[in-house]
Amino acid sequence: MSDPTPAILDRIDADQSRALDRLMELLRIPSISTDPAHADDCDTAADWLVAELSHVGFDASKRATSGHPMVVAHGGKGDRHVLFYGHYDVQPVDPLSQWDHNPFDPRIDQTPRGPVIRARGASDDKGQLMTFVEACRHWKAETGDLPCRVTILFEGEEECGSPSLVPFLETNKEELTAEIALICDSGLYDDRVPAIITTLRGLLGEELTIKGPDRDLHSGIYGGPAINPARVLTRILGRLHDEQGRVTVPGFYDGVGEPPSQVKEGWKQLNFSTEAFLGEVGLSHPAGEVGRSGLEMLWSRPTAEINGLSSGYTGDGFKTVLPSKATAKVSFRLVGGQDPQRLRTAFRDWVIGQLPPDCHVSFQDHGAAPASAMQISNPIFSATQLALTEEWGTEAAYVGGGGSIPIAGYFQSILGMECVLTGFAKDDDAIHSPNEKYDVENFHKGVRSWARILGRIAA
Template sequence: MTDNSRIGEVLSTLDKELPQALDRLMEFLRIPSVSTDPAYRGEVRRAADWLCAELIGLGFEASVRDTPGHPMVVAHSQRGDRRPLLFYGHYDVQPVDPLELWQNPPFEPLIEDTPQGKVIRARGASDDKGQLMTFVEAFRAWKTVHGRLPSDLVLLFEGEEESGSPSLRPFLRENAEELRAGMAMICDTGLYADGRPAITTQLRGLYGEEIVIRAADRDLHSGSFGGLAANPIQVLVNVLSTVKDSSGHITLPGFYDGVEELSDALRADWAALGFDASEFLSRVGLKQPIGEQSRTGLEMVWNRPTFEINGITGGYTGEGFKTVLPAEARAKVSFRLTGTQDPKRIRDTFRAHVRAAVPQDCTVEFHGHGASPASRMDISDPAFAAAKTALSDEWDREAAYIGAGGSIPIAGDFKEILGMDSMLIGFGRDDDRIHSPNEKYDLQSFAKGARSWARILAALG
């Protein structure tokens, strides 16, 4: 009997064993694996050990691999004649601050009834322990039915995603032959806004920068020096205002080199999603889209590059009033990138643009905050169509190919270092409150997520 003919048994097993799967997830969520805080270093290690023990118990050849930071968990199933698949997730979580805003202790998970249905409430429930465990539970049910794990699986579970993944790229390079596969599966994404299953096929890149401009050797009295001496805040806002014009067009020379237009097929798929930019903005108290008015809303958030000013500081910002020309001003800015835009080239062009606009007796310095290119997957690979059909069958809704306005650098790392595309499939929702107090993961997302991965395993077999 083929694997495909027994998928019904695997799905039935997942349904029957859901209470036990939830018990395992609750145990995992109780481990406060906060990777950014050194005080939790031992807990991050405990989470890695817990996960490794689970995988060994399922029959994987699994180990905890040390890095200069937090460990990786790597596992393999037996070799066979399938196309190798790499499954990636992360077991570390964000800090819980501000703790007083949590309705329940963040590491004491519970199942909660809400008007929208039952949810799993805890730090890490959605990002990313609940999602990661949809992989594991699909593998478990598969083994229960077939007596063995699917062959040719490689698992890579990271412990530093929430702290910038400093060890990941060196680890991928050092272990490239062991980790390389035909396709990577990444679970750190979500359903489309209306609850439709989705495969994220493109991600914007990111280049971040902090600019520091200094003028006088001290803060100056604005009555004595105003209009004569350089004001670093004024210099800073003047130069930043020239990076983008009133139509949303970015003015840096060569900035749009590598920006790609949507294919006709993808444009039609996105149009069918019925995205309403004004309605989307209304959720955050806005209603008027700005930016490139010749573009649709989804193009602007998924397929067009951006320049944003994320923060400005300088001068006196305390209570009351103080009339000074500050000695220093700072700004943090970011560019979201698409297509084949080169983040390093854009960095050099932006820095040159700033330097040329700064008065001669001012100084400027730059502090980079990461630079990663955009990622676009080749959906002509038959695996994408097979996974899309599997998702549609599970959710009784046509799955969609979507983009993501944010950045998931691991997808680019897999492409650059391991030479493989990624399929980004997750079951989080917009209201999961990831990185915020009272994070949750829908019980339906957990249950149907595991069922979805079982169907995908069968479809790709």
């Protein structure tokens, strides 16, 4: 049997304008998951996707949760079975005054680098999930069916912490488990190099408040003999790293390993410039662990960062106050086998052990998720890499992810599946920011990429 992929790609090229029209319809739905005022809009977006997937030929349904609904669809046949995940909810649009137009009135803007789709959700994640839907559409149109079994899961709460996701996965484990999960919520390595993410850092969030006197004090009357919680807090946080940039919390590096030599060698071939990377944000000198490359620091090393500090008087003018409390928000990006709950305990013990008399500390946790590492020995990874290389004309890179995508870890721990994370966003897409965009070319090549990937997976 001849390969249908060339004919499918021709169909995708001929249908590009209609594919954009369909994406525009979805982008007009203001499915902001974190805002209760948009609950009906999230429901509408789920209904739209069910109708569209049904039109393509999937057995699609909307599934109720304690929050916004899930969309589940099944189609195709064959020995291979993949699960595709995306999310239809979007971030709030604030500050609205910084948008050039209504964020839910999508439009095509002409830029010096080509046309872009401008709207909230264009890149994160409606444009991305629709690349897969469109690829399935044209496989069905050309051959009458999909080349393998496909289950689709679209979530409506990713942008507000996915509170319903774990219970839904646990309840529907048998239905959703496949050979591998495909996740299209990431981007290219650079403008022309497609990427497959093989590692994702985990995340641990902590908020600590140190309390001293029972009220704010006059620094002229009490300064000197009275303990100052702001001084205590900053002294402790100043000890969080040593002179080599390493985190000093006892046991912090337990479970941290080194990437395989072939992976590190592949990173070298990417010719990443740490200086250029920092220069884009007005910096010039790396501040992480001494002796580590920029990509190692971003992709394979854990971090501890102070995200916010508050204490005393911070309004206009000046007030000579000795504050009664001081608060900091601290986050840790985790790698390898680091245990977030054990590290939470270790961090709290480390803080408590440095408190002077008359000071007490309270903690508030802000979530925890372990790191994820994909086993690229699965042949679907090499099939995906080959398909992307064919479409983009340059070898697809195996890369690390500096951020955290908890869904990948949930698929591993709950459904027992590895995840192929590949997407077509660009660094300048302004996701979560005003004037979010998605390049028309990337949307189109994303559809073509998934069509090739499905064919390679089936083969």
